[in-house]
Amino acid sequence: MRLVSVDRIMAARELLAGVIRQTPIMHSRVLSERCGGQVHLKCENLQRTGSFKIRGAYTRLHGLTPEQRARGVVAASAGNHAQGVAYAASLLDTRATVFMPEGAPLPKLAATRSYGAEVHLRGAGLQESLVAAREYAAETGAEFIHPFDHPDILAGQGTIGLELLDQLPELATVVVATGGGGLLGGVAAAVKARRPDVRVIGAQAESAAAWPASLAAGAPVPAPELRTMADGIAVKEPGPVTFHHVSTLVDEIFTVSEEALSRALLLCLERAKLLVEPAAAAAVAAVLDHPGRFPGPIAVILSGGNIDPLLLSHVIQHGMTAGGRYLAVRVRISDRPGSLAALLAEVGELGANVIDVEHSRISGALALGDVDVALSLETRGPSHRHEVVAGLTQAGHVVTPQF
Incomplete structure (x- = not known):
């Protein structure tokens, strides 16, 4: 089986002129700081139809x-x-x-x-x-x-690789989210043909990861499960065309957790002001999970931005929890007028913001005259969570954190 040639990808680029946008590439200061090198974002989430497809x-x-x-x-x-x-x-x-x-x-x-x-x-x-x-x-x-397993599909997706080399001539690493491998294989075909020294890295959700086992087996192998929020890369099995390209051209493939996906999506939204879907966040998550692992400058392809608003709200909450921005605690206080108000005042003095309060007198473990208060709090991060727990404990409360 032949690899898709760079000439075929160049022909696709000419064909697509006027049909697609040449999406911008943006320097990310926050990712650069966390990774110790220059990181740039290729914004296919701004493409027509909202993705590279x-x-x-x-x-x-x-x-x-x-x-x-x-x-x-x-x-x-x-x-x-x-x-x-x-x-x-x-x-x-x-x-x-x-x-x-x-x-x-x-x-x-x-x-x-x-x-x-x-x-x-x-x-x-x-x-x-x-x-x-x-x-x-x-x-x-x-x-x-087919969504990925055809030479024309790879040629079209590979045009992103040509754009990257023009936009970032000093490119050293490109990180690509992958499911079936059409985008990863196409970009690898374009980049490696022009710049074989550039490292091409794939990123896949670990709970929908067919590529590690497939590469180890030397042939496409079905993923054992597909339980990820990243529906765009939840592909059961690579195809023969994409497997040939990825196994031949791609340097490494990393898997990322659901927590890492949430954190990466939240970082893109908060710090880069870019809305991406969980599948696109996989590439960002791989860079965050392995700071200093990839030579820079690094280009991270944000493959799409089509996300259900309801899922977005869940992912944001999940990402904030994974990033230590939420704290759930159960605090035992006396059942007297003003006790709850005093507790909430102490929480405020410790700098936490109350999201939800549940006040319960019904528990077999409670002594007569005591109540349990379940608090959901917004905090400034992991260290602040521990400060809040320590502060409430020092104030004389029995605190049970749920990190």
Whole structure:
């Protein structure tokens, strides 16, 4: 199997001119400080349709014959590929049908329909949607557009690598979130062809990680589980095309925890003022988890910014908890008028902000005349949490923290 050539990627770049945006690259001071080297963010979250997927989708659809376009196209996706295919089909006057998992985020579902695609919900995950899409293609003659495992898809995604080399000529490392490997393999093909000295690093959610086992086995191996908030990279198994590219060209792949994903997303939102989805945050999380590991300058690709607002609120809370910004404690006080007010005043003096209070007299462990108060507090970080617990204990309270 041949690797996608840089000439093919350059042709895709010319094809995409005027269709996509050349997304900006931004220096991140906070990531640079934490990693001890220069870190830059490639903002594909600002791309049309909200992710890099339009690059590969348009390249693939443009390569179809007039007869194939006349029969329409069909795709399966958790959301971003769906939007890319739908938008590309609208530009090329082709009918698009998309199968999405039943739990697909509503904003991604609505956006896909807004681009003119017919959407069907099938299965609990991407694998079931892929089966449904292939069956539809066999029944109707529509052209199946795989989300990652096709040379045209890799060529389109690889245009990001060419842009990076132009925007950051001194690039030493590029970090890419990966699920099926289309983006990672395409970027690696472009970067390694021009600059074989540049390290290409993949980042995958550890609770949906097919790549480590696949690379160890020398062939695609299914992930044992898909239990991650990063639905955009929750792919059961790499394909043969992407496996060949990644195994040949990529230097290392790291996995990151759900807590690391939350912290990375929150950092992008708070410090970089960039809204990214959990899948995109995987690349940031890998850099944060391994400060000093990668030679700089480092480019981190923010692959997408399509996130359900409801999920965003949960992820923010999860990230704040993981970052030590929340503290849950249970404090035993006497059941007398003014005791609760005095406790809350002490919490305020310690610099914590009260989010929620639960006052309970019902517990078999309580002595007569005592109550338990469960407090949810906002703190300034891990050290401040310990200061609050120590302060309340010194004030004479029985405190049970729940870190």
